Amino acid sequence: MHIASILILTTVFSCTKTDPELVDEQELITSVILTFTSDGEEDQQVRWTTQLNENPTITLNSNSEYEVAVSFLDESDPTDVEDITTEVKMEADEHQVFFEFSGVPIEFGQAVSDVLDTNQNPLYINSLWSTSSPGSGAVRVYLIHEPIQKNSSDRNGFGGETDVEVDFSILVKD
Amino acid sequence: MNIIKRLVLFFILLLTSIIHGQTCDFRILGIVKDLHDGEPIFGAVVEIKGTDFYGQTNKEGYFELTGICEGSVQIIVSHIQCNPVERSLTIESDVELSFALEHHINELEEIILIENGITQVNTSVSESQMNADQLARMSNQSLAETLNVLPGVSALKTGNSIAKPMIHGLYGSRVAIIANGMRLQDQEWGADHAPNIDLNGFESVQVVKGAAALKYGGDASGGMIVLSPQRIRLKDSLYGNTILNGVDNGKGGGLSSRLTKSYDNGFYFSGQLATKYFGDRQAPDYFLTNTALKESSLGFTFGRSRILKGWQLKYTRFQNETGILRSAHIGNIQDLLRAVESEIPLRVEPFDYAIEAPKQQALHQSLQASYFNQISDQSLIRIDYNYQINSRKEFDVRRANRSELPAIDLTLQTHDFLGSIKWRNGFDWEFEWGLNGLLQDNFSNPETGVKRLIPDYLKYQIGSFITGNYKPSNIFNWEWGLRFDKVFMDAQKFYDTEDWIERGYNLMYSDYEQKNFGTQLLVNPKLNFLNISAQTGIAIRLSDSDKTTLSYILTQRAPNVSELFSDGLHHSLATIEYGNLTLDKETSHKVLLGFKKENTRLSFGIDSYLNSVSNFIYIEPTGVEQTTRGAFPVWSYNSTKVFMWGWDVFGEIQFAQDLEYTFNAAYTYAQDLTKNEPLILVPPFAFNQQMAYTFSKKNIEILLSHRFTGTQNRFPDTNFSVNLIESGTIIQKQLDVSTPPTGYHNLDIYFSLPLTNQTSFKSTIRLIVLNLTNTTYNDYLNRLRYYAAEIGRSVQLQLVLKY
Structure with missing residues (x-):
């Protein structure tokens, strides 16, 4: 029995482990960027990141049309920023970008440059926003993974799993 | 079968409890052997149930009990490695007996076994048991679902097929699963991890409602689940x-x-x-x-x-x-x-x-x-x-x-x-x-x-x-x-x-x-x-x-x-x-x-x-x-x-x-x-x-x-x-x-x-x-x-x- 215990103890104490490797996180989204373009206006880029303490503000003009491009980035490693947008576009069938507005009357639809899925449903990765009266409010940007259906006027109708849900403040100027 | 066993046991208990007031100078001599090769077994304990008469077999397997009273007695022969065997006899003169011990459950005549053949893990701690027949009925279920029918045992589930046993409201690292005398080591800390074990490989399950069997560990405050294979x-x-x-x-x-x-x-x-x-x-x-x-x-x-x-x-x-x-x-x-x-x-x-x-x-x-x-x-x-x-x-x-x-x-x-x-x-x-x-x-x-x-x-x-x-x-x-x-x-x-x-x-x-x-x-x-x-x-x-x-x-x-x-x-x-x-x-x-x-x-x-x-x-x-x-x-x-x-x-x-x-x-x-x-x-x-x-x-x-x-x-x-x-x-x-x-x-x-x-x-x-x-x-x-x-x-x- 003594021999056995010594044997065990030797195996125990001769064991060393190699240092673990850093995990390369592949699906993380840390930043959501909205880019607004409109005729006669300077491009506007608004960025949501986990580091912010309050929601970033989008400033728009009333009664105007904007083309809005959404992009999703993984900036967890500042030296190796990954653009997740390409992956989302490639899997248009499994994804849906969606917006919900509160406090301000803004309508949105697909932009000419939008990506369509195999059933010709807009992904809204590039959308067209129309503002009307001035005011302030917020927009919630969603990226939905594997929605149950692709046509809905509210978030609940899409079902699926929420991959992104971030809020921006909106100020619609006169 | 169970009923018969119980009736016999009851009958024997009744017999032994009848008190006789007569001569107490008889001897019981005997030998205890291995049922299979006939080799003598030393260190087997021979006792008369309900009394303080004890004896132990020597190197040659012999034992002797003296000063035995006239009347019915029940003799129990036990050994660390065996199930005890019991035999009842009426003492009217000196008796010579021979016992054959065996590891496993045997249903030969004259031999009465402890119920189910399962010995309690700890005698002073309550325990619930399931025997082979009960396990067979549940053979399609997981361990935790099977044990769910026992008092004080429940199943913590993640959906339909992932279930962890819970004893007295505790689970995970607080419940030890002992299979074949060793503790199961399988990421038991996760609430959504079912124990990686199939009950079909075992003959009996015992749930001890506390970390009483210190041999297997002292950290299972909920209790222990002891799974034993067929003898x-x-x-x-x-x-x-x-x-x-x-x-x-x-x-x-x-x-x-x-x-x-x-x-x-x-x-x-x-x-x-x-x-x-x-x-x-x-x-x-x-x-x-x-x-x-x-x-x-x-x-x-x-x-x-x-x-x-x-x-x-x-x-x-x-x-x-x-x-x-x-x-x-x-x-x-x-x-x-x-x-x-x-x-x-x-x-x-x-x-x-x-x-x-x-x-x-x-x-x-x-x-x-x-x-x-x-x-x-x-x-x-x-x-x-x-x-x-x-x-x-x-x-x-x-x-x-x-x-x-x-x-x-x-x-x-x-x-x-x-x-x-x-x-x-x-x-x-x-x-x-x-x-x-x-x-x-x-x-x-x-x-x-x-x-x-x-x-x-x-x-x-x-x-x-x-x-x-x-x-x-x-x-x-x-x-x-x-x-x-x-x-x-x-x-x-x-x-x-x-x-x-x-x-x-x-x-x-x-x-x-x-x-x-x-x-x-x-x-x-x-x-x-x-x-x-x-x-x-x-x-x-x-x-x-x-x-x-x-x-x-x-x-x-x-x-x-x-x-x-x-x-x-x-x-x-x-x-x-x-x-x-x-x-x-x-x-x-x-x-x-x-x-x-x-x-x-x-x-x-x-x-x-x-x-x-x-x-x-x-x-x-x-x-x-x-x-x-x-x-x-x-x-x-x-x-x-x-x-x-x-x-x-x-x-x-x-x-x-x-x-x-x-x-x-x-x-x-x-x-x-x-x-x-x-x-x-x-x-x-x-x-x-x-x-x-x-x-x-x-x-x-x-x-x-x-x-x-x-x-x-x-x-x-x-x-x-x-x-x-x-x-x-x-x-x-x-x-x-x-x-x-x-x-x-x-x-x-x-x-x-x-x-x-x-x-x-x-x-x-x-x-x-x-x-x-x-x-x-x-x-x-x-x-x-x-x-x-x-x-x-x-x-x-x-x-x-x-x-």
Whole structure:
């Protein structure tokens, strides 16, 4: 029995482990960027990141049309920023970008440059926003993974799993 | 058979209790031999039941008892390695007897066995048992579901096929599973990890309601589940069994088969094989999409067993793939709200056998070598070495075809050594001293592309125990035990540099810091714990039918890896879970008081307990974290003081020879004394009753089983609010995740029809209907209860062959 215990103890104490490797996180989204373009206006880029303490503000003009491009980035490693947008576009069938507005009357639809899925449903990765009266409010940007259906006027109708849900403040100027 | 045994026992007890007042100068002489090779057995104890007459066999196997009174006596011959044999005789003159002992259960005439042939693990601690026949009925279920029918035992479930056993409201690292004399080492810390074991490889299950068997560990404050394989017959024979199951719900079934070849000289080979295959299960109103299951297990045993010494080599392999309800994979709290508010699961698809993400895959292999030797007439040594390798993969629904890449990929290897020596001092004292050494290595594969939930670690544990049993007479028994364990954890974990600083770890544990990767920090925590555990208890036989037990158990448990290091997102609960490096060991004081009355017609028992736990480690909501998926509830491990009490009652009424009624009930109370609120996930009141009627002519049996699970009214409030945009305005909605579902009744029925009943071949066909009334219900202890109802009616056909 003594021999056995010594044997065990030797195996125990001769064991060393190699240092673990850093995990390369592949699906993380840390930043959501909205880019607004409109005729006669300077491009506007608004960025949501986990580091912010309050929601970033989008400033728009009333009664105007904007083309809005959404992009999703993984900036967890500042030296190796990954653009997740390409992956989302490639899997248009499994994804849906969606917006919900509160406090301000803004309508949105697909932009000419939008990506369509195999059933010709807009992904809204590039959308067209129309503002009307001035005011302030917020927009919630969603990226939905594997929605149950692709046509809905509210978030609940899409079902699926929420991959992104971030809020921006909106100020619609006169 | 049971009834006959009991009647005989009762009759004998009646006989022995008749007092004779006459001459007491007779002698009983005798010899005790090995049934198979006729070799004399030394160190066997010969006693006259109900008296203080004891004797022991010498090297030649002889014993002598003198001064025996005239009249009827019952002689018990026992030996550490054997089941005791009892024989009754009438003393009118000096007698010469010969006994043949054997390891295994034998139903020869004149030999009466302890009921079921299962000896209690601890005599002073209450225990629930299940025998081979009860296990066969449940052969299609998992370990936790099978044990769910025992008083004080419940199942913590994640969906339909993942279930963990719970004893007196405690689970995970607080419940030890002992298979074949060694502890099962399989990431037991995860609430959604089912034990990687198949019950079909075992003959009996014993649930000890406290960490009383210190030999196997001193940290299981809930209790221990002891699984024992079939005993080997020490004669030339070939035997085994086969169980075949077919079930309509899930359109699947299972096959399990065992075969053992044993020889006169003690050599034996044994093989075991089992497999289960199911498609999506069905709730009363819909299919539970992606709940298919594939499972297989096999085992080989080879050894030589004789009465005085033996050895064994055993290999077992268990593998499964379990689908997790597709609707339970959600992204954030708004998704959870949608699921809670929906009457039916959000994704219901037609029946399918395919298992897609989310799913779990587990592979558990174990290799064990055992040896025992009775080195003198008073002592026996036993050595076990066990290597277990457990690999576990969990798959989430992911982007870019990564669903086929596991999100969690862990490999846990454990070397476990247990050596002990048992000895006896006279007839009253018995002791056991032993050493237990363990080395565990966990590897968390970085190829997953997801932050490790559990880090790489090495765990060393060295423990020593001593236990004793003092039995001065048949009516009194005192047990005690003491165990020390030194636990050393050497982990390597990446922390978010920000988190590390925010929690103040950079000040407390700066010497653990190993390498800085910018946003990530590699840390090497080295943690030491010294655990002391103890047990003491008494068992008193108040009369022939009444017995009472009282026991105190002290357990100390080092925090497990999940409690210390857990770091990640829970897809089915929409929570972020964080471990806590500052946790200290958990100490529990449990007192159990039991009373049991056993008569032929009526048996009744109650076990009550108190459990006071300081530094009770639990997970609680601690805030909200802003993520790209919105606000997430954060749950962190912390410690508190907990007080628990409860009782289990059980009974059996034999209304007539062919009509038997059994029942049991259990209640658990658990309170967090720091926050002054109930503990989460405590089993509600449960009541089980069974009525069995056997038609005397053909032995056809009908068994009706009813289970009532109450509503848990004691729960902490862990609700949170969700902010939603509805028609242009932001609204707040309360998300109720804490209110337990209302109680339910569950009705099962079993028809058993014996086809053949020869000693060499027995076969039974059984029709089983579970959830007979097809009731829709939710169970509080199912962590996926928000998403779907439990399984509906399921009709099962079972064929049991014993040969």
